[in-house]
Amino acid sequence: MASLRSRIALALIKKQLPKIVAADPIAGLGDGLHVAIVGSGSPLPDEKRGNPCALVIAGSKVYVIDAGEGASETINRMGIDAGLIESLLLTHFHSDHIGGLGSVNLQRWVAEGSSTPMKVFGPPGVGKVVAGYNEAYELDRGYRVGHHDEEYVDPAIGAMVPEEFPVPGEGEANVVLEDDGLVVSAFEVDHSPVGPVVGFRFDYMGRSAVISADTVYCENLVKASKDTDLLIHDALSDELLLMVADAQKKAGHGKRGKILADVTDYHATAPRAADAAQEAGARALALTHVVPPLPLKGLEEIYLADAPKRFDGPLWIASDGDLYSLPASGGLKRSNLIGRRR
Numbered sequence: 001m002a003s004l005r006s007r008i009a010l011a012l013i014k015k016q017l018p019k020i021v022a023a024d025p026i027a028g029l030g031d032g033l034h035v036a037i038v039g040s041g042s043p044l045p046d047e048k049r050g051n052p053c054a055l056v057i058a059g060s061k062v063y064v065i066d067a068g069e070g071a072s073e074t075i076n077r078m079g080i081d082a083g084l085i086e087s088l089l090l091t092h093f094h095s096d097h098i099g100g101l102g103s104v105n106l107q108r109w110v111a112e113g114s115s116t117p118m119k120v121f122g123p124p125g126v127g128k129v130v131a132g133y134n135e136a137y138e139l140d141r142g143y144r145v146g147h148h149d150e151e152y153v154d155p156a157i158g159a160m161v162p163e164e165f166p167v168p169g170e171g172e173a174n175v176v177l178e179d180d181g182l183v184v185s186a187f188e189v190d191h192s193p194v195g196p197v198v199g200f201r202f203d204y205m206g207r208s209a210v211i212s213a214d215t216v217y218c219e220n221l222v223k224a225s226k227d228t229d230l231l232i233h234d235a236l237s238d239e240l241l242l243m244v245a246d247a248q249k250k251a252g253h254g255k256r257g258k259i260l261a262d263v264t265d266y267h268a269t270a271p272r273a274a275d276a277a278q279e280a281g282a283r284a285l286a287l288t289h290v291v292p293p294l295p296l297k298g299l300e301e302i303y304l305a306d307a308p309k310r311f312d313g314p315l316w317i318a319s320d321g322d323l324y325s326l327p328a329s330g331g332l333k334r335s336n337l338i339g340r341r342r
């Protein structure tokens with residue numbers, strides 16, 4: 001006989017389950033462009049923040065931008081059905097941006113409503129990454145088709161399809177995807193020595209959002225972000241990161257200390273991201289790819305430094321699960337999808 005506590009837990013979950021599995025946070029969003037942050041962290045282990053990943057929601061379609069490790073789990077915790085994913089766009093091929101690709105594709109493949117293979121858009125190099133994942137998951141696809149039957153798990157749509165686009169020239173933003181009124185443009189950013197790396201601008205129903213990818217302050221980004229409703233920009237704190245690097249070196253971890261110190265030269269700081277937003281005339285700024293982790297609330301001020309003084313609009317440090325809604329009628333609403341289902 002199960003304990004009283006177990007029987008209560010079972011009764012509670014039985015009652016909640018139909019609501020949980022039927023939840024669709026996208027259904028009530030209304031007309032407009034919506035951007036959700038799945039992972040607001042970096043490759044550094046962080047209790048609060050996952051590896052980089054964002055969602056752009058336009059109409060009933062979901063587009064995934066980068067897929068760091070753990071992306072599909074967090075998308076699920078946000079209550080978003082992987083079957084709604086239309087396609088995926090990669091900014092570049094650093095491991096923290098592609099580590100969750102296989103799992104996002106798997107969840108989409110086995111979800112209700114998927115009828116096409118997932119397209120993965122990206123600059124040159126995307127073919128190699130997609131081919132590698134497809135090969136690594138080939139045996140798994142075979143197991144699942146064999147176990148569940150082709151009627152439920154269609155082998156024809158299990159592998160991803162790469163969609164390579166050329167790197168846009170200096171000062172250019174090129175349309176890489178147009179779908180039901182959504183226009184996605186790519187522009188090159190500066191994450192050197194790593195390249196190619198592109199940021200994306202999304203325009204839909206008169207609203208727009210820009211995702212910077214990994215970059216230092218970049219003129220191309222300022223130009224492509226002109227008058228955008230929302231700029232999502234990477235940002236690190238030199239001061240905090242160098243402090244961590246120094247502590248690692250003093251503890252005898254010279255390799256880790258050197259790698260951490262190197263990271264400071266290819267990401268923007270919060271004040272420089274604020275400069276980009278101000279110069280572009282962006283209406284709001286959310287900082288993501290937060291480095292290093294900020295375990296204490298008080299460290300947020302150090303991370304931001306004088307960024308709030310440099311940008312006139314609202315500025316936030318993004319959290320996993322954040323939803324930034326840009327209704328067609330105007331304005332910006334910010335909420336968080338994690339833990340919302342009850």
Ligand SMILES: [Zn+2]
Pocket residue numbers: 092094191194214
């Ligand atoms: Zn990177």
Ligand SMILES: [Zn+2]
Pocket residue numbers: 042043052094096097214289
């Ligand atoms: Zn990164």
